[in-house]
Amino acid sequence: xxxxxxxxxxxxxxxxxxxxxxxxxxxxxxxxxxxxxxxxxxxxxxxxxxxxxxxxxxxxxxxxxxxxxxxxxxxxxxxxxxxxxxxxxxxxxxxxxxxxxxxxxxxxxxxxxxxxxxxxxxxxxxxxxxxxxxxxxxxxxxxxxxxxxxxxxxxxxxxxxxxxxxxxxxxxxxxxxxxxxxxxxxxxxxxxxxxxxxxxxxxxxxxxxxxxxxxxxxxxxxxxxxxxxxxxxxxxxxxxxxxxxxxxxxxxxxxxxxxxxxxxxxxxxxxxxxxxxxxxxxxxxxxxxxxxxxxxxxxxxxxxxxxxxxxxxxxxxxxxxxxxxxxxxxxxxxxxxxxxxxx
Amino acid sequence: xxxxxxxxxxxxxxxxxxxxxxxxxxxxxxxxxxxxxxxxxxxxxxxxxxxxxxxxxxxxxxxxxxxxxxxxxxxxxxxxxxxxxxxxxxxxxxxxxxxxxxxxxxxxxxxxxxxxxxxxxxxxxxxxxxxxxxxxxxxxxxxxxxxxxxxxxxxxxxxxxxxxxxxxxxxxxxxxxxxxxxxxxxxxxxxxxxxxxxxxxxxxxxxxxxxxxxxxxxxxxxxxxxxxxxxxxxxxxxxxxxxxxxxxxxxxxxxxxxxxxxxxxxxxxxxxxxxxxxxxxxxxxxxxxxxxxxxxxxxxxxxxxxxxxxxxxxxxxxxxxxxxxxxxxxxxxxxxxxxxxxxxxxxxxxxxxxxxxxxxxxxxxxxxxxxxxxxxxxxxxxxxxxxxxxxxxxxxxxxxxxxxxxxxxxxxxxxxxxxxxxxxxxxxxxxxxxxxxxxxxxxxxxxxxxxxxxxxxxxxxxxxxxxxxxxxxxx
Numbered sequence: 001x002x003x004x005x006x007x008x009x010x011x012x013x014x015x016x017x018x019x020x021x022x023x024x025x026x027x028x029x030x031x032x033x034x035x036x037x038x039x040x041x042x043x044x045x046x047x048x049x050x051x052x053x054x055x056x057x058x059x060x061x062x063x064x065x066x067x068x069x070x071x072x073x074x075x076x077x078x079x080x081x082x083x084x085x086x087x088x089x090x091x092x093x094x095x096x097x098x099x100x101x102x103x104x105x106x107x108x109x110x111x112x113x114x115x116x117x118x119x120x121x122x123x124x125x126x127x128x129x130x131x132x133x134x135x136x137x138x139x140x141x142x143x144x145x146x147x148x149x150x151x152x153x154x155x156x157x158x159x160x161x162x163x164x165x166x167x168x169x170x171x172x173x174x175x176x177x178x179x180x181x182x183x184x185x186x187x188x189x190x191x192x193x194x195x196x197x198x199x200x201x202x203x204x205x206x207x208x209x210x211x212x213x214x215x216x217x218x219x220x221x222x223x224x225x226x227x228x229x230x231x232x233x234x235x236x237x238x239x240x241x242x243x244x245x246x247x248x249x250x251x252x253x254x255x256x257x258x259x260x261x262x263x264x265x266x267x268x269x270x271x272x273x274x275x276x277x278x279x280x281x282x283x284x285x286x287x288x289x290x291x292x293x294x295x296x297x298x299x300x301x302x303x304x305x306x307x308x309x310x311x312x313x314x315x316x317x318x319x320x321x322x323x324x325x326x327x328x329x330x331x332x333x334x335x336x337x338x339x340x341x342x343x
Numbered sequence: 344x345x346x347x348x349x350x351x352x353x354x355x356x357x358x359x360x361x362x363x364x365x366x367x368x369x370x371x372x373x374x375x376x377x378x379x380x381x382x383x384x385x386x387x388x389x390x391x392x393x394x395x396x397x398x399x400x401x402x403x404x405x406x407x408x409x410x411x412x413x414x415x416x417x418x419x420x421x422x423x424x425x426x427x428x429x430x431x432x433x434x435x436x437x438x439x440x441x442x443x444x445x446x447x448x449x450x451x452x453x454x455x456x457x458x459x460x461x462x463x464x465x466x467x468x469x470x471x472x473x474x475x476x477x478x479x480x481x482x483x484x485x486x487x488x489x490x491x492x493x494x495x496x497x498x499x500x501x502x503x504x505x506x507x508x509x510x511x512x513x514x515x516x517x518x519x520x521x522x523x524x525x526x527x528x529x530x531x532x533x534x535x536x537x538x539x540x541x542x543x544x545x546x547x548x549x550x551x552x553x554x555x556x557x558x559x560x561x562x563x564x565x566x567x568x569x570x571x572x573x574x575x576x577x578x579x580x581x582x583x584x585x586x587x588x589x590x591x592x593x594x595x596x597x598x599x600x601x602x603x604x605x606x607x608x609x610x611x612x613x614x615x616x617x618x619x620x621x622x623x624x625x626x627x628x629x630x631x632x633x634x635x636x637x638x639x640x641x642x643x644x645x646x647x648x649x650x651x652x653x654x655x656x657x658x659x660x661x662x663x664x665x666x667x668x669x670x671x672x673x674x675x676x677x678x679x680x681x682x683x684x685x686x687x688x689x690x691x692x693x694x695x696x697x698x699x700x701x702x703x704x705x706x707x708x709x710x711x712x713x714x715x716x717x718x719x720x721x722x723x724x725x726x727x728x729x730x731x732x733x734x735x736x737x738x739x740x741x742x743x744x745x746x747x748x749x750x751x752x753x754x755x756x757x758x759x760x761x762x763x764x765x766x767x768x769x770x771x772x773x774x775x776x777x778x779x780x781x782x783x784x785x786x787x788x789x790x791x792x793x794x795x796x797x798x799x800x801x802x803x804x805x806x807x808x809x810x811x812x813x814x815x816x817x818x
Contacts, residue, residue: 045375049394052351053414064376082564116597123595132563132600137587143553144588147560154516154542154566161560177553184548261376267354269387282376338598339632341656343684 037067040091042317056107060121063091065261068287070095072234084132084145085164087122096129104324112327139172146178149189160188168199170212183219186250193255200264201272213255228256229285347416360384361409478736479686487675498531498668500642504649516543519571528573555581559588562604572608575624589658590633605652610662611753618789623754628660629731636730638662640705642672647682664703687734693723697741700751701727711807746777747814756784781810
C-alpha cells in the first residue's frame, strides 16, 4: 500500500484535452509551493506541541504528511471558489490564506481565534476567504460542498466548490446522494477524496469495496486517482479537474493517495499500522523533503534561499504560538451570544 | 537560548507517564518531526517527536523513569551555535511545571484549572435579560384584519407567502420531493413551477439527508432555501444537517457565518397512516438552541409565520398539519402581514382556565372552550404559533389571571411541549396556581392504524374538556 506506487486511473476518458502536466515549474512557483507546504507542517508540529502542553484540548487532527494535497489544489483554484472539508482542517485553512494566528488561537480556545474560541479545531469558517468549515460529522462536508456548488451555479458567479472528504467519509450514504444530485444538476463541485489509507484505525482495505475514485461512475461522474505525495502531480490533476468542472460539465472526483504521519487524533497510538510502513513513507515519499531535494539538485536553487524561507516560517509559527497563548479568553457573558442572529 | 523539551500530554486526561526509551542520545542532531523518545501511559505507548531542529543537548529524565508529570522538562534542545555549557541545569530543574507542582499537592485538574473565575451565571436570569420572558414585540394584528381580508385555505396561504417572498428576493428558492412538476404532494406549491421556473422550484430525488445538507451549504453561500419535507417524519433522515450543520454553525463560527434556511412540511398525525407517518416533532426541534420553531394553525397563521420564517436570518422549522391544509380562514391581504416569531395569540379570552395549544389542537381547544362555556366555565385559549422561542410572557400573564392551566399537543407526553410549560409554570407561577397543571397529549404509544385505536391514541376535544373541568374542580 504505502510503498506501492498508486496508479493513475480514469473511469471516463472523455475529458477535454487539457495540458495536465507542468514539466518545468519556475523556481518561484516551486518555492511558493514549498513555502505553503512547510508552513502547514510547522504549524501542525507546533499545534501538536501545544496540545502536549495542555494548551489545546479535545480532538486535534493533524495534517502532517498530507500537505501536498491541499497545497496543490489550492494553487490552481480561482478567487471565487469555495472550500469545505472535514475535521482535519488546519491545512485547508492555511492554504486558503487564513491567518495562522486566528487558526492557532482557535485551537487554544481564545478570543483571537476565527470562531472566538467557540468552535475549536474542527469548526472554523471564513466567508472572506471562501472557507466554509471545518465539519466534525463525517460526510457532512460532502453535502455542504454540494450546496456551495449549487449556490455558485444559482448565482452564476463562475465559482467551483471544492468539497474534501476522507476515505472514511466516502462510505457515508450522503456521499452517494450528493453524487447523484450534483451529476443530475451538473453542479460545479470538485469532490476530493483524501485517501490517507486509514479511517481512524480501519484501513481502506477493511472498510471499502471497490475503488473510491470510481464510485461516481454509475452517476456518470469521471474519477481519477493520483499520487498525493507529489505536489506537482496533484496540481496538474486539479488544474484539469477544475477546468472540467468550471466549463459546466458537472462534478468530478479526484482521489488523492496520501498518508498521515501522526495518529488519527492526538490520543491515537496508531497500533493498526507498522512503524516500518510509516517510516518508509516519511523517508521515501515525503512531499516537502522531496521537493526540497528537487529544488536543490534539479532546479539549481541555492540552499540559502530556502533557509530564508524556513527561517521566515519559523518566525511566523513562533509569533502564532505566542499570539495563541496571549490572546484572552472570552468573557463569561459571551457564552450566551451567537446562538441566533438578532433580528 | 536552549529550549526545554517537555513531557507531552497524549490525551486531555493524561497527567503523567513513563519515559520508556530515548531514541536520540545526547549530542544527536534532530530535525522537526524526528522521534526522540517513547513514552508510555496505562493505555498506550507513543512517540515523542521533536518540534524544532537542533542538537539534543542534555537528557534530564533518564529512560525507565516512571510517573513523569506532564509538562516536566525531559531534555534540552540546543540551537545552532549553542553548546551544552549554555544549559543552566539548576534553572531548568528548579522551575517546576504547573503540572509537576500540582502533583505534589494532589491530583492535577487539567481540564478545569484555567476556567475564568466568577463564571457562575444563572441560565434563567441571563435568558430573561436577553428578553426571553419579556413581552415579545408589539403586533397590531387587528389593524391588518380591518384593512382587508380574503378567504384562503391553509395550503393557499402557505403558497402565497412563499410566492410573495420569492418575488421580493431572488435568492429565495424552494426545494423538495414533488414540489415542482407534481405541484406538491399536498399541493402546497401549486403553480409555483409555472411562475418561477425550474431554477427556483426544484424537484429533488428521494434523498432527504443529501438535499437537506445541500440546502444548508447553499444557505451558507448566500441563498435562502425553503426546503419541503413531504412530511416531517422524513426529516429524521436529515436531522444531522438540520441540527449539526444548520442550527450550530452560527455559534461554532463565533457569529460570523449563519444559515438562513426554512425547513417546512406537514407534521403530526394525518389520518390512518399509522406509526411511521404520524409523529409530532415540536418537542424534538424545540429542544435545540439555534433553531426557531413555528407551528401555524389558521391560514393567517400560515401566511404570516411562513413569511416571517423566510425573512428570518436563522434556521426556522415550520411545522404544518396535513389535516388543516384544506381548511379555510380569513387572511389579511396586506403583503406586509408578517407575524413576529416568538409571539403567541390569545384566540379567545376567558377568566376561569387557560388552555394552551398549537397547530391542529388550537381548533380542538376552541371547540372545547365553546362547550365549556355552555357548562359555565370561561376558558382562555392561547395559540402558541411559535414553539421556540416560547412566548412565556403571554402564558404566564394568562395563568396569573385564570390560576388554572391545561396544555394540549399532539405529541407524546414525555419531555413534550406540555412538560416545558409545566416547568415554566412551576418556576414562575407556582403561587398563582389553584390546581395542578393538566396535560392533554397523544397516548404514549406508536400511533395505531385501526380507526378505533387511532381515535383513542390522539388527543380529542372531550379530553380537553375533561382536563379543564378537572383543574376547575368541576367534576
